[in-house]
Amino acid sequence: MNISKVAVANEENTKDCAARRLLADVSLRLSKEGGRQTPLLSGYRCPCLVSQTAPIQGFDARLEFEGAPLEPGQKRRIRFDFLTQEGAEAMRMSRRFFLWEGRIIGEAAVVYQEVRLLRLTGGGSSLEFDVVDIPDVRAALQKRAGAPQRQEEHALFTVYHFEGCTLTFQNEWDDPCFISDTAEGGRMLADLYGDLSSSR
Known part of the structure; x- marks a missing residue:
């Protein structure tokens, strides 16, 4: 198999920013299926491929886990x-x-597609995300803010009441999102944005 392009940037010039990060569920192939003979360590680097068929395009990434x-x-x-x-x-x-090491050694499924923190007119904030696993986002919120004092379930949205702020979770759009119209809620969403954009 020939890789037509592997995009490798100078690591010294690469900024550690959320736009270049993502979380994925990785499944390594068994050795007898063509996978590695040895385990992967955190910090391992390899090209990642979007397809197994030509033209194949790969992008270099570092894998981080605990x-x-x-x-x-x-x-x-x-x-x-x-x-x-x-x-x-x-x-x-x-x-x-796919993870590539001279051959395919594993597959990965993206968990968080994208996270966007938007400032709304009037001082509010909106945290939007394309996700596969919405319960993980709610778990991240509870880890960050604790259990809400009160929670209202509606057909198309959920309202979370925390001390000092209220967050509305809307899931009827293509891009699910949390919305807050207060400064305190905006700060909470900014913290949640940081949690979702970095390793946990």
């Missing part, structure tokens, strides 16, 4: 730090991609 090394045949949620924003965007568009 805990024990990832053994062939195992699955784990991993943060990918791409050396170019183009690489991260290609994987988000594809939703599934």
Whole structure:
């Protein structure tokens, strides 16, 4: 298999920004299926491919995770730090991609497609995200802010009442989002944005 393009940037000039990061559920192939003979360690770097068929395009990424090394045949949620924003965007568009080491050694499914923190007119904020796993976003909110004092479930949205602010979660749009019209809620969404954009 020939790789027509592998985008590798100078790491010294690569900024550690959220636009180049994503989370994905990784499944390593068994050694007998052509996978690695040894486990992956956090910090491992390899090209990631959006397709197994020509023309093949690859983008270099560093894999970051906590805990024990990832053994062939195992699955784990991993943060990918791409050396170019183009690489991260290609994987988000594809939703599934492949890890390459002279051959395909694993597959990955993107968890968070994109997170956007928007400032609304009137001082409000909106945290929008394309997600596969919405419960994980709610779990991140609870980890950040604790359990809400009160929660109102409606057909198309949920209202979370915290001390000092209220957040509305809307899930009927193509891009689910949290909305707040207060400064305190905006600060909470900014913190949540940081949590979702970085490794946990």
